[in-house]
Amino acid sequence: MTEAGLSLPYIAVLVALAVACVLLAVIVLAPTREPETVSVAAGPRTRDRTPAEPAALAQPVKQPAKAAMWPCMLDMDAADLPFDDRLALVKRLGLIGDDWCAPILSRAMREETDPRMLDALAAALQASRYE
Secondary structure, three states, rough: OOOOOOOOOHHHHHHHHHHHHHHHHHHOOOOOOOOOOOOOOOOOOOOOOOOHOOOOHOOOOOOOOOOOOHHHHHHOOOOOOOOHHHHHHHHHHHHHOOOOHHHHHHHHHHHHHOOHHHHHHHHEEEEOOOO
């Protein structure tokens, strides 16, 4: 026992806890370093390239189809929902017909392009009680 009435193992535990707290504070509060950026210099341009054919330049560039994002209004993980599942969801929202369904259906109407989906959306919007 020391003069203060604390045993040596108790003091060792307190010191270890204090050191652990200081190390944890340094780890948590230390500023993070930004990742280093590497710049790559392009080599000299060569003149031996053949120009692109005019016919190749005239071809339209096919844009990838935009994913319908309206299902994310119901579930954030539903961004890549297949067409058949989206169609079933539209029919179910039309059956529910509450006020909260109509904004989802109207956004779906703006994002969808398939005629079958647009017909289902129009029917679901008619069935909803949204004014």
